[in-house]
Amino acid sequence: MKSLLNKFTTGENVNPYQGRGLTIRNDTSGLKKHARTDLLYADWNILHFHLSDEPIPSGRFFSKPADYLAFCLIGGNVAAVIDVLPHPDRAGFANTNLFATMADSWPRYIEQYELKGILGGNEGNKFSSSDISQLREAGITTFTEHNGKMYMGPGGGITSAGTSLQVVRSSDYLRDTADSLAKMVDDPQGQFRSHPIIQEISDPNFMLTLDPRGLSIREDKSQTHFAINRPKPGEEPTRLESMSDMLVPEWAINSFFK
Incomplete structure (x- = not known):
């Protein structure tokens, strides 16, 4: 013990x-x-x-x-x-x-x-x-x-x-959050497609990826990364921050990129 x-x-x-x-x-x-x-x-x-x-x-x-x-x-x-x-x-x-x-x-x-x-x-x-x-x-x-x-x-x-009901609920939460994120990425007026670098690409290809900062959105052709924020200590996390922490907690990032 x-x-x-x-x-x-x-x-x-x-x-x-x-x-x-x-x-x-x-x-x-x-x-x-x-x-x-x-x-x-x-x-x-x-x-x-x-x-x-x-x-x-x-x-x-x-x-x-x-x-x-x-x-x-x-x-x-x-x-x-x-x-x-x-x-x-x-x-x-x-x-x-x-x-x-x-x-x-x-x-x-x-x-x-x-x-x-x-x-x-x-x-x-x-x-x-x-x-x-x-x-x-x-x-x-x-x-x-x-x-x-x-x-x-x-x-x-x-x-x-x-x-586990708790796991099923977490899975549903992640699925809904990922769906909302996909709609944000697909929005022509949103922060992703309106970025100056992305606007120069005729058919951008976005994907979720992992880098030393954590979970991020990557446009593959330009290799442009949009970091998804990590939860801030003492503050209520946003849905995207929660998704980032649930999929790749800090210990997993540190272990993967050590």
Whole structure:
């Protein structure tokens, strides 16, 4: 655990210590519906990390599976450890004790997901960890009861296709933003086509590209780049700034151009 905390503190890449399904078993066309996304993250916004100190084998991205996992909340510049537990079976990733510990430890965080006016308390209607696991795998999102209150999942839930609702919404947001950007680029009076260099080209060819500054619009014939601004600290990002950060966060740019 100390090794993982050191990595968080020093800003090292901790992705190799997540589950291999992060990139290996996330094909939404795959027959194993339950493997299309990290169901614990999609439902409760909880990530898990393998507690392994063994060096990652050469040529591999992921660490070896470990006997113990750290279950964490990650957001902004905060990594909050909920619990450290032996590697569970599939139902163990729906362990209701994880939700209870999260709610008790960070009540202000969980309060925003409370379903106001809906009371729990009926023991016969409570879902067990096994129930929640099976429903998740079927693409059904449930509400979670804790101390007589009902909560929606902080992760947003799972779609009937077995995918993360949060990811679907992000995908729709990016698609709509890219469509708006295409219309801006195609506008004869807009900032792109009215640029003096572009006006000299009879049939300009625009495309999205990546350079050391981040995401940008490039006119291919003239090699003219229009940088898309990065989000500014402490300010609400514009749609284009959000798109830039979602597609190519700062760490990805630094890694690609190092």
